[in-house]
Amino acid sequence: MKSYNIALIKGDGIGPEIIDEAVKVLDAVAACENIEFNYQEALMGGCAYDVTGDPLPQETIDISLSSNAVLFGAIGGQKWDTLPREKRPESGLLRFRKELGVFANLRPANVYDELVNASSLKPEIVKGVDLMVVRELIGGIYFGEPKGRDENKGWNTMVYTRPEIERIAHVAFKIAMERSKKVCSVDKANVLDVSQLWREVVEEVAKEYPEVELSHMYVDNAAMQLIRDPKQFDVILTGNIFGDILSDEASMLSGSIGLLPSASVGSSIGVYEPIHGSAPDIAGQGIANPIATIASASMMLRFALGENRAADRIDYGIKQALAEGYRTKDIAGFDAKEVCSTSEMGSIIANFA
Amino acid sequence: MKSYNIALIKGDGIGPEIIDEAVKVLDAVAACENIEFNYQEALMGGCAYDVTGDPLPQETIDISLSSNAVLFGAIGGQKWDTLPREKRPESGLLRFRKELGVFANLRPANVYDELVNASSLKPEIVKGVDLMVVRELIGGIYFGEPKGRDENKGWNTMVYTRPEIERIAHVAFKIAMERSKKVCSVDKANVLDVSQLWREVVEEVAKEYPEVELSHMYVDNAAMQLIRDPKQFDVILTGNIFGDILSDEASMLSGSIGLLPSASVGSSIGVYEPIHGSAPDIAGQGIANPIATIASASMMLRFALGENRAADRIDYGIKQALAEGYRTKDIAGFDAKEVCSTSEMGSIIANFA
Ligand SMILES: CC(C)[C@H](C(=O)O)[C@@H](O)C(=O)O
C-alpha cells in the first residue's frame, strides 16, 4: 500500500470546512485505490497569528517541506487587516510561496456543462471553455526591490530576470504540449521594459517547443478577450500581478469562484488550493462550496503524487454530483435538483468518486 | 458666434476615417448652435514618425497647447513595432499625455438599450450599466523611475506620491457628486506598499466629500466583480495600469469597443479619444465604427467647451441612429435594420443630431 504525507493547512474563514470535505473525498478514493494518506495539520494565516503571533510559523514550513504535498484552504479576514504589514495573513502566504519555491501557479478555468447557465456570460460564450492560466508566483511586483513607503510616497518594483522568465515559460509550454499546444503570453511590452524582456525570453524558450503555437497579447486586450471570446485561449502565460487579475477574471467564466482549483508548483513540494478566499462572511454556516477544494485535491493526486486513477475518480465524482443536480447555495439557481450543505456535497462526491 | 480651436490628431490605422466622421457631426451641430470650429491637424504616432522621424513632433505639442481641446483618433500598428522604444507610436502617446499634463483619464462604460444583446454578457447583467472609470494617467508604473533593462533583467517602478493621488481622487469624487455618489477605489493594498499609500490618501480626500460613499476593492476582485455584477459600480477610481486593464475589460459590457469614448483631462487642455486602438487590420475598408469617436467629440463639447446643448444633440443623434436600427459591421448582429459604412454612420448621426 502506497502511503503519502499530506500537510493540511486549513487556514481561516471557510478554510477548515472545505478542507474537511476534501479529506473526506481523499479518504474515499484512497480506500478504493489502496493508497493511504497521513495528514499533518499546520497553521497559517490569521489563526496562526492568533496562536503564535506569526502568520507563518516555522513549524508550518517544516511540516510542509517534509510532506509529499500541501493541501491548503484559505486565509485572511477583516479581523487581521489592521495588523502591521508583516503580521498579516497575506504576508504569511507570500512568504510561504517563496519559502517553498512554488514559482508556477496553475489556474485552470473550465466550465462544467451542467453549469453553463451559471456564468454572467452567455452560455454560448462559455460552453466548452477550457483554459489554463500559468502565473509566475514568486517574482514580479509582489516581491521586487526596492519597495516601501513613507508619508508622501509609495513604491514597488516590477522586476523579472531571465532565469525567472525561462523557468515559468518552460512550465507553460510543457503544459501546452499536454493540451491544445497553444500559448498566449500576456504582458505590457508596449509600455514596460520588464515586459520587453519577458517577451524576448518567452520567444527564445518557444524555440524549444516547435509544435506549440505562441502568441503575445497586451494585458489590457487580454482582459477584454477573456470575456469577448474565451475559447480562443488554451494556455495563458503571464507574470504575478497580471496573472492574479486575469485568473480571477477568468474564474467568472465558470459561474462560481467556488468551483475552481489551483496548483502552485516548482520545487519538490506543491501547494494545492481553491482559488477563492476565506470568505469570512459565510464561515461556519455550512454553505461554502467545497468543489474548488475537492478539485484541488484531485490536482494534487495527479500532479504531485501521480495517482491519476484516484484523480479521475474525484473528477468523475464532481461531474456526477453536478449532473445529478446537487448544488451548494452559490450555484443553487442553476438546474438544482437538491440544494445541499458543504458537508452534504462532500459526502455526495465521496460516494460517486 | 463662438469659435473654438480644435487640434485634430488623426493618427494611424482607422484614425483618419473615424475623426473625419466626428468632424462631420461636429460641423452639423455647430451649424445649429451657432458656433464655429477651427480645426488644425497635427501628426502623431507612426504617421508622424514616417514624416518627421519622431512619433511626437514638437509642432504637435505646440498646436495642441494653443487649442481649446484635442480630438484624437488612434495610433500604432505592427509596421512600427520593431522600432527602438522611443520611436514607437506608443512612446509618442505617453509623452503627449505627460506634456499636456492630462492626469485624469475618464472612461465611461455604459450600455445602449438598443444594444443590450451585443455584449458577451447576459442582457440582464449589462442592461442599465452606467459606470465611469477614473484612471490616473501620467504616473504609476507607466512612468516610474528607475526603469530599464539589460540582457538579464528588466524593471519598472510603480510609484505614486501623495499629491498625485490627491488630485486624481478629487476628480473621482467630483464626478461621483454629479452621478450616483459612489466611489470604489481599486488597488492591491494587501500586497503593494504603493497601494497602501493610495488607500490612505483616498480615505483622507473622501472626508471632503461626506455625501459620497467610498469603498475599496482589490484589483483581482474588481476584475471579477466587473463581470459578475457591473451595476454595483458608479465611479471606479484607480491607478494607471489597473485602470488600463479594468477599463478595457469594462468596455466589453457595452458590446463593442467601437462604442466607447474617453476624456483625458487635468490641465487646461483635454484630449478626447475613443478607447479603441488604430485597428490596422480594418483600416481603409470603411467598416470601422465611428460612434466611439463621435461620442468623444460630445464629451469634448461638454467638458472642454461647456457646449452642453451641442453635446446633447450628438448624444441624441447616436441614440437615434441605434434606435432606428443603423449598425456598423461590428454590431451588425444585433437588431440591425441597415448595416452601414463608417461614413454612412457619420452622416446618419449628423442628420439626427
Ligand atoms: C491574498 C493575495 C495575497 C493573493 C495574491 O494576490 O496572490 C490572492 O489574491 C491569490 O491570488 O492567491
Ligand SMILES: CC(C)[C@H](C(=O)O)[C@@H](O)C(=O)O
Ligand atoms: C497604447 C497604450 C500605450 C495605451 C495605454 O496603455 O495607456 C492604451 O492601451 C490606452 O489605454 O490608451
